[in-house]
Amino acid sequence: MTVYKLTCVICPLSCSVEVEVEGNRVKDVRGFSCTRGKEWAVEEVLSPKRVVMTVIQVRGGKEPVVSVKTDSPIPKERIRELMSYLATLEVEAPISIGQVVVEHPLGLKTKIVATGSVEAVETRGHA
């Protein structure tokens, strides 16, 4: 039996939550003040997920990179793999905020979404 001691991060109340686990089963959860906190603590112990943010190289843009995030949290153990993959990407300007850069990278449920915009460099012939 293992007891995990967590500080709930869902709201600023920061309750101390304890999750008691035996094998892969949750035996008891204590210390939360609301169900959101309880659910969060159980997920955090059994299958922690995180939102990942980085920047991606941009071709032909006024800025060298564009910031992106996963539009939903991904399993923690897949983070390294996803980051290595994103480091190899290059996208073409223009890019606008909210644009989906990659759908379901590496078969994950999430999408990679631009969190900023990058205009294209004006090429000759255009005003």
Add this chain to the structure above:
Amino acid sequence: MMYDVVVVGGGPAGLAAASESSKLGLGTLLLDENPRLGGILPQCIHPGFGLHCLGEDLTGPEFAHRLIEEVRRSDVEVKTQAHVTSLAMRSDLVKEVTYASPQGTEAVQAKAVIYAAGARERHRFEVGIAGDRVAGIYTAGEAQAMMDLYGVMPGRRVVIVGSGDVGLIMARRFALEGAEVVGVVEMLPYPGGLARNLMILRDFDIPLYLSHKVTEVRGRGRVERVKVVRVDEELRETGEGFWMECDTLLISAGLVPRVKILRRAGAIIDPATGGPVVNDRLETTLPGVFAAGNSLIINDLVDYAVEQGRTAAKGAGEFVRGNGIPTRRWIRVRREGNVRFVVPHMLGGDRDVWLYTRVSRPVEDALVEVPEIGLRRKVPVLKPSEMLRLRIKAEVEGGRVTLVIK
């Protein structure tokens, strides 16, 4: 050219102030020194913005985008690459703002000024780090700009000074990009950041050294190692210390309100906040000059910087329409017990206001009281790193207000 309002600084506080001011029908000019608006938000690519004021969890660039769109849709005139060099009081009702731009030095006049120039980061010498002057020493914000605006990695093995939110967020950015975070070194016996950011240390197995201090940097040309020494409760160095191998030292030792221009113009600065003394309209001691955001107080949440921007704009509106804020007997807010600062400093007693405050030391089961208005609140934990915001009712008995935290 005479404006009703000139806003100095186009970060979240200045953007909110400008759009609010224009909404109130005031002719508004917004000046920022950078080519792009948004202040420090465009380089804060992590989520955690807008949880309170929008009820959404956005990244910095996304949050900035919302505020910038609001300004673009309004009648605010925007000038970027305009670095304000001075503010002069021509009279109580007319101010002159001088700025340097690619076109040269220009000056504009305004009835009211909202000063929202943000904060600057403490650098290595302010936190007592001696040794070689080598490449590879950055403030957290400099490293963040390199990585997240320009896509350049500052180094591969990094030691971070300071466990506040900024330091922790940068620890995650380095770890995500595959760099090694050798350690986060914190002088105080407790970590500085929010609980959600402290999880970063566990996520990436980053060692945290509490009650430790980086005292010295060594290297030829580039950082090669830093000396770390344990400190006692009075923050005095104890023992010989040890060396950490690294190629980069990141200083994340807090922010200081940028107030040089205000101070030179004659505003009184509160040593407890590092920002100007203000009344509940967020007007400084210079009539018609208001302050908001990180140049008023260091805000850990962008929501409060935005709120202050809007409050300052409402104050500016009152000033412009009434040719000054009507004089009254200002009520001084006094502090007692574990209170490091409280802002605003003066209350008019004619409206409900937000008080922003921080404790000096962490406390559990804290009791927060304003006896004069019968406010009494129990808070499970209060930490210096988390600002507390309290609503104060207008009717104040006996013309006194005291904030007590025990």
